[in-house]
Each structure stands twice: as C-alpha cells, then as structure tokens.
Amino acid sequence: xxxxxxxxxxxxxxxxxxxxxxxxxxxxxxxxxxxxxxxxxxxxxxxxxxxxxxxxxxxxxxxxxxxxxxxxxxxxxxxxxxxxxxxxxxxxxxxxxxxxxxxxxxxxxxxxxxxxxxxxxxxxxxxxxxxxxxxxxxxxxxxxx
Amino acid sequence: xxxxxxxxxxxxxxxxxxxxxxxxxxxxxxxxxxxxxxxxxxxxxxxxxxxxxxxxxxxxxxxxxxxxxxxxxxxxxxxxxxxxxxxxxxxxxxxxxxxxxxxxxxxxxxxxxxxxxxxxxxxxxxxxxxxxxxxxxxxxxxxxxxxxxxxxxxxxxxxxxxxxxxxxxxxxxxxxxxxxxxxxxxxxxxxxxxxxxxxxxxxxxxxxxxxxxxxxxxxxxxxxxxxxxxxxxxxxxxxxxxxxxxxxxxxxxxxxxxxxxxxxxxxxxxxxxxxxxxxxxxxxxxxxxxxxxxxxxxxxxxxxxxxxxxxxxxxx
Numbered sequence: 400x401x402x403x404x405x406x407x408x409x410x411x412x413x414x415x416x417x418x419x420x421x422x423x424x425x426x427x428x429x430x431x432x433x434x435x436x437x438x439x440x441x442x443x444x445x446x447x448x449x450x451x452x453x454x455x456x457x458x459x460x461x462x463x464x465x466x467x468x469x470x471x472x473x474x475x476x477x478x479x480x481x482x483x484x485x486x487x488x489x490x491x492x493x494x495x496x497x498x499x500x501x502x503x504x505x506x507x508x509x510x511x512x513x514x515x516x517x518x519x520x521x522x523x524x525x526x527x528x529x530x531x532x533x534x535x536x537x538x539x540x541x542x543x544x
Numbered sequence: 545x546x547x548x549x550x551x552x553x554x555x556x557x558x559x560x561x562x563x564x565x566x567x568x569x570x571x572x573x574x575x576x577x578x579x580x581x582x583x584x585x586x587x588x589x590x591x592x593x594x595x596x597x598x599x600x601x602x603x604x605x606x607x608x609x610x611x612x613x614x615x616x617x618x619x620x621x622x623x624x625x626x627x628x629x630x631x632x633x634x635x636x637x638x639x640x641x642x643x644x645x646x647x648x649x650x651x652x653x654x655x656x657x658x659x660x661x662x663x664x665x666x667x668x669x670x671x672x673x674x675x676x677x678x679x680x681x682x683x684x685x686x687x688x689x690x691x692x693x694x695x696x697x698x699x700x701x702x703x704x705x706x707x708x709x710x711x712x713x714x715x716x717x718x719x720x721x722x723x724x725x726x727x728x729x730x731x732x733x734x735x736x737x738x739x740x741x742x743x744x745x746x747x748x749x750x751x752x753x754x755x756x757x758x759x760x761x762x763x764x765x766x767x768x769x770x771x772x773x774x775x776x777x778x779x780x781x782x783x784x785x786x787x788x789x790x791x792x793x794x795x796x797x798x799x800x801x802x803x804x805x806x807x808x809x810x811x812x813x814x815x816x817x818x819x820x821x822x823x824x825x826x827x828x829x830x831x832x833x834x835x836x837x838x839x840x841x842x843x844x845x846x847x848x849x850x851x852x853x854x855x856x857x858x859x860x
Contacts, residue, residue, distance in 0.1 A: 497740025
C-alpha cells in the first residue's frame, strides 16, 4: 500500500462491556486487523442515538460500525434488545435515503470473541474501502482559525 | 361531512353546559376557503362558532398536551389514534378527554384544488352530495371528492375513530383493497444514487420553518433536537445536509407513533411531501413488528418493547 493511497475513516461505537473488551482482547492477543477504525466507547449499545451516527457521517466518516453484546448477554439485561429495533429502522431509513448499504455496520461481539472482533473489523474496513470516500451526508464545515 | 357540524355544536354545548369539560377543542370556519382553523371554546354560547367540513385536516390532538383541565375534542380516525398515542405515552389521561368522534370520508387537498382551478382565485368551495364545487368570480368547476382528497386520506384504512365517547354519525365503511405503500416501494426499487438524488430534490425547497414539526401532535418534547446547542446535532442553516438531517430525525422520532394524519404535509408552506420519510418507517414497522400506531390503549409502542426473536439478519 502506498502512502498516498486513500484510507477509510471508520467510527466504531463499541459497548463498554462486550465489544470494547473484545477489542482489548484482540490487542492483547496481537491479532492483526486494518488500522482504520476510531473507537468510541459507549456504555451500552442501547445508548446509541441516531444522532451519533448521523453526526459521524456529517463530519466526514466514511463508515460507521456499532457493536454490542449478544442478545441475552447485555450488562443491563435488555439494552441491546431495544437497540436492535432502533438499528433496524435506522439502517433501513438511511439506506432508503441513498446511503450505500456498506457504510453502516452492526455486530454483536462478546468480550471473549477477539477473533470475531478482528474478523468483523476486517470485513467492515474492506466493505467501506470498496465503496471509496463518502460523498453523501458530509457537511463541509468552514475552517475557523 | 357537512351534516356533522350541527351535531358537533350540540355535543360541545352539552359538554360545556353540564360542566363535563372545561374546554372544547374544535374547528371554526377559516377566513379564506379551505383553511379551517382550530378554536378552543370555554363558554357554551360560543358553540355556534364551531364548524365542520372536509377542510379540517389540522390535527387537534396537538392542542391537548400540557393541559390540566378536562377537554372535549373533535376527532376523526387518524386524530383519535393520535389521542390514543398521547394516552399511551402518558401525555394525557383517558378520563381527561371526552372524544367526540367523527367518521371521516377524507379531507380535501387544497393544493390540488388550486391546481385544478388553474391557480386562479377561489372564492368558495362547496361540498355537495355529488361532489365538490369550486366557485370563483367567473368560473365554476365540479369535481369528484375522491379526486381531490389529500394523499393520506385517499389511502386511509382507519376512517372511523378508534376511541370515542360520543359519535356524531354512523360509522363509515372502511376502504379495502388499498395499497398504502406503492410510492415507497417505487423509491425502494431505485439504485442508492437515484434515491439520494430523489430525496435531495424532495427537500430542496425546504426553508426550515419547522411547520411540519409544529403541526405534528407527536412533537411535544420540551426541547426539540433542532434547538439543542450543546451539542448541536443539526446545523441551523439550509445546507442540504442539515436539512436532510432534520427531516431524517424528525421522521425517526415519529417511528411507530405516526398515524399518517397528513398534518405535516398540509402545513408545509412549500409543498414538500414530508410523508415520504415517515411512511417508510411506518411500512418497516408494519413489516418487521406488525404494528400500526394508535389502535390500542393496552399495548406498548414498538420501540418501547422487544421480542427475543426480532429480525437481525443485518447484524454481523
């Protein structure tokens, strides 16, 4: 890969209890995955608001990845069950409005699944890279000194 | 629909006189054709001001929240569903409202009528058994009511009130064999780029007046997300991305609650078909969770509950 080649910027919202732990374990295990994700830790996937995802796209993210505990394993018992319904509607509506299907990803990754974390991270990065730089939903913010 | 007016006045007079309600929310005739306006009356003598015809598309459920007094309200099918939604969301209590139910045969699309009249001045729009008569200085036109209905009324499948305490007329026949989502499927069939330009064009005239939000009975948050500044989730400019963010989030906030009453579209000063956003969510919620808003006082709305086996094939 040449240095000038475009690299995707992907915002990853990881739940504190599972997916963030999974990312940690992937690091401890020295697992390799592409370096394009920027992690934001959220207390639960149920904390995710559509505003966070739109905000990431608006500020130029090429992809967004949201990951939480497997259904039934939520630290708060049912946060991810509620989140799942919100995500389904959100993804459908965003893609209905013309965002490419490969920009927005969701996954369930437990804190023990470091290999799944590395695999999904790779998949997400490849999917976003294949789409190229995001052109929709980006607001050009004026430079202020 | 005209025949209901007398009955509504009578019910309002009765309710106010008996002290059963403190305030009655209804419509009075607007000062220009096809623009009836909401009116709140507290005195039985004012019941004469109440009016009813096929231009009562403003959703009166919007005037019920944040009130302590007992209220009487006129409600057609969709508006009664919004009252149910208010009760389910604890914005009002069931015993606080007396619903005067009106079986509805659809409201008129004033934009369509202005178009048919060639954008000439309309002095009067009369409703007769045979149809609609548009009258002006120098011309008169007749149309079938079915041809000049608001889009949401033409595809309505809940014309009769869902809850009511008094009904002003016989229930009307519900429309069957209606395809509610033809327009949504047409957009779904497009490629992503075509859909993107479709929505860009759709919102292009938006001036961000928030009339769609203000007309909507679902929008009762103390602080709307568009007014939040720390953090500011949506810019206040008419930058296309900000505008799209606004329409996206407005629709998303109505997910599982919208009754497709059409108040938003009716209120839009530039004629944007904002229901294109809310209807997509309505369709998804019906398909994924089998839910239609405002039909039952006993069920929690779809985003306030879950099932262990909810669809999740989009999640890795």
